[in-house]
Amino acid sequence: MRLPAFLTFALIFTLSACTPATGPYQERIYVFGTLVDVTLAGVTAEQGRQAVAELAKDFQDEHREWHSWQPGPLTDLNAAIARGEPGRLTPHLRRLIEISQRLSAQSEGLFDPAIGGLVRLWGFHSDDPLTGKPPPSAQAIAEWVQARPRMSDLVLDGDVVRSRNPKVMLDFGAIAKGYAVDLAIEKLRAMGIANGIVNAGGGMTVIGQRDGRPWRVGVRHPQGKGVLAAIELRDGESVHTSGNYERYNEHEGIRYGHIIDPRTGYPGREVLSATVLHEDGSVADAAATALVVAGMKDWQRIARRMGLRLVMVVDQAGEVHMPQAMADRVRFAEDSPPIVHVVPPL
Ligand code: AMP
Ligand code: MG
Numbered sequence: 001m002r003l004p005a006f007l008t009f010a011l012i013f014t015l016s017a018c019t020p021a022t023g024p025y026q027e028r029i030y031v032f033g034t035l036v037d038v039t040l041a042g043v044t045a046e047q048g049r050q051a052v053a054e055l056a057k058d059f060q061d062e063h064r065e066w067h068s069w070q071p072g073p074l075t076d077l078n079a080a081i082a083r084g085e086p087g088r089l090t091p092h093l094r095r096l097i098e099i100s101q102r103l104s105a106q107s108e109g110l111f112d113p114a115i116g117g118l119v120r121l122w123g124f125h126s127d128d129p130l131t132g133k134p135p136p137s138a139q140a141i142a143e144w145v146q147a148r149p150r151m152s153d154l155v156l157d158g159d160v161v162r163s164r165n166p167k168v169m170l171d172f173g174a175i176a177k178g179y180a181v182d183l184a185i186e187k188l189r190a191m192g193i194a195n196g197i198v199n200a201g202g203g204m205t206v207i208g209q210r211d212g213r214p215w216r217v218g219v220r221h222p223q224g225k226g227v228l229a230a231i232e233l234r235d236g237e238s239v240h241t242s243g244n245y246e247r248y249n250e251h252e253g254i255r256y257g258h259i260i261d262p263r264t265g266y267p268g269r270e271v272l273s274a275t276v277l278h279e280d281g282s283v284a285d286a287a288a289t290a291l292v293v294a295g296m297k298d299w300q301r302i303a304r305r306m307g308l309r310l311v312m313v314v315d316q317a318g319e320v321h322m323p324q325a326m327a328d329r330v331r332f333a334e335d336s337p338p339i340v341h342v343v344p345p346l
Contacts, residue, residue, distance in 0.1 A: 051191055108305065118260055203241065203285050233277075
């Protein structure tokens with residue numbers, strides 16, 4: 001039976017007026033050493049619970065599969081490479097290597113997951129809090145820079161990989177969240193959920209909208225001042241922020257961050273944080289890390305080479321640098337907006 005249009009309206013109005021307004025379904029999962037917040041709109045609590053349970057299971061499997069130092073498929077692969085032997089790949093590891101080879105080449109090697117040995121040398125392959133230990137010796141760092149393992153040292157052959165350099169040690173910390181969040185979003189879509197956010201600390205991807213309006217998300221302030229900016233994200237967009245403020249070791253008053261410049265072997269210092277908005281979460285995540293490494297002189301060139309358009313970089317003085325296209329997408333807090341430098345389009 002078809003109802004006259006005016007009656008349908010009236011019916012909807014009455015129904016919505018009787019139904020208590022319920023916000024989106026929200027749940028928090030602890031995985032990847034961080035908190036992942038899932039927000040779903042237009043679902044019942046039961047649908048929400050089921051969906052998040054599925055995502056949590058995937059995240060746990062992925063965490064185990066590509067963890068950089070807890071024993072599992074990735075540490076087995078790294079051990080094989082160190083012995084000079086071919087290593088066996090899971091489908092995800094193969095995909096992560098393929099994507100990383102491409103992004104590493106585009107970023108002139110500034111994003112390079114082959115530098116796990118260097119990350120470990122700096123003490124970041126540990127679950128323990130970093131406790132003011134001295135940095136590695138200049139000689140150990142120089143030896144590492146000399147050996148310079150790269151993603152391009154890896155040769156894929158079906159589900160087997162060989163390395164031309166036994167110093168390659170894969171660490172997907174700079175891309176794994178973006179990749180995993182995009183997988184989660186794919187899964188939500190496959191479950192028929194069309195509106196939501198999966199937010200894994202430094203990065204997130206959204207689908208659909210919230211009550212007919214774009215999702216509005218916050219970008220963290222790199223100097224610990226809460227939220228730096230708000231961004232409205234469109235269906236399928238991701239935003240990732242990286243910075244050496246996230247994880248660091250402090251020794252004799254100097255902070256040594258976890259994002260390391262493969263050219264020098266030392267943590268990048270000039271860029272406090274880099275934010276990248278992109279339709280591919282893996283690209284946004286890897287690129288945010290690459291731009292922190294690039295420094296104030298090189299970030300625009302690297303962004304162009306990586307095909308980015310929507311980027312925001314915060315320098316050591318807390319000032320923001322971005323092209324107009326990004327400025328059009330972000331809103332700063334009205335009471336204390338930062339100094340903004342608009343750079344030419346990328
Ligand atoms: P993110 O928080 O996405 O910037 O990733 C940082 C993590 O990526 C670090 O904790 C390291 O595990 C790893 N990493 C550090 N420096 C690099 C680099 N230059 N290229 C790729 N991965 C890196
Ligand atoms: Mg990253």
